Amino acid sequence: MDDPVASILLITASPYGRASRGAILAMQAVKNLQRKDPSLELVERDLSVLADATVHSVYADAIVGGHSHDSEVFTLSEQLIRELEDAAFVVIATPMHNYTVPASLKMWIDFVLRYGRSFATIDGIKKGFIENRPTLVVVTAGGIVAGEGKFQPDHLTGYLGDVLTTIGITGLKFVYLDGLASPARAEQVTIEGAKTIARDEVFGVGEPTPAFA
Numbered sequence: 396m397d398d399p400v401a402s403i404l405l406i407t408a409s410p411y412g413r414a415s416r417g418a419i420l421a422m423q424a425v426k427n428l429q430r431k432d433p434s435l436e437l438v439e440r441d442l443s444v445l446a447d448a449t450v451h452s453v454y455a456d457a458i459v460g461g462h463s464h465d466s467e468v469f470t471l472s473e474q475l476i477r478e479l480e481d482a483a484f485v486v487i488a489t490p491m492h493n494y495t496v497p498a499s500l501k502m503w504i505d506f507v508l509r510y511g512r513s514f515a516t517i518d519g520i521k522k523g524f525i526e527n528r529p530t531l532v533v534v535t536a537g538g539i540v541a542g543e544g545k546f547q548p549d550h551l552t553g554y555l556g557d558v559l560t561t562i563g564i565t566g567l568k569f570v571y572l573d574g575l576a577s578p579a580r581a582e583q584v585t586i587e588g589a590k591t592i593a594r595d596e597v598f599g600v601g602e603p604t605p606a607f608a
């Protein structure tokens with residue numbers, strides 16, 4: 396059997412989907428990866444179209460009751476986990492909503508972190524079953540989230556890092572497009588964000604370093 400085509404998984408969590416400023420910047424990373432390896436296929440997971448999906452009682456019962464992984468109730472969960480497993484690279488574009496991830500991304504987390512499937516507790520320690528892979532997170536926010544001028548709590552960065560570490564994805568790279576409520580700052584952070592991505596050893600315009608080759 397032929398090897399499956401390696402992919403880039405682009406997850407967009409903004410209600411504006413691909414039109415969001417975060418997604419537009421994230422696409423630069425996608426294009427850089429595809430320029431370096433044209434065989435990489437883009438798989439887009441626009442969470443805004445899953446607005447009706449939620450953790451209902453049937454899903455909760457199945458999770459807590461340890462239903463078999465091929466149970467119909469896990470169809471969406473399986474699809475989301477497999478997209479992640481198949482991705483050589485993951486790019487997440489997410490806004491900050493009330494200091495943390497938007498409900499759409501929280502829903503993705505609740506479908507992807509599945510006990511016994513994507514992680515388990517072994518000898519008292521949570522062990523992730525998803526192989527680590529380079530992951531970039533572009534965070535958009537109306538106010539300032541990181542660095543000088545930060546005036547609000549940030550429960551997004553640490554939280555997203557913790558949940559993805561639980562399933563085995565570590566070392567996330569964060570790029571912040573923050574303070575977007577100010578048009579002057581929006582322009583400046585967009586330019587800086589593009590430069591940060593362009594310089595990145597994996598997601599940037601240069602050739603990857605041997606560690607990632």
Ligand SMILES: Cc1cc2nc3c(=O)[nH]c(=O)nc-3n(C[C@H](O)[C@H](O)[C@H](O)COP(=O)(O)O)c2cc1C
Pocket residue numbers: 409410411414415416417418489490491492493494495535536537538539547575
């Ligand atoms: C429900 C909601 C909650 C928000 N909460 C925050 C927040 O806690 N901090 C912040 O800086 N901006 C907050 N914002 C503003 C968004 O982060 C901001 O509009 C961002 O630019 C949206 O980016 P996008 O174009 O990628 O969706 C919130 C927006 C919405 C709709």
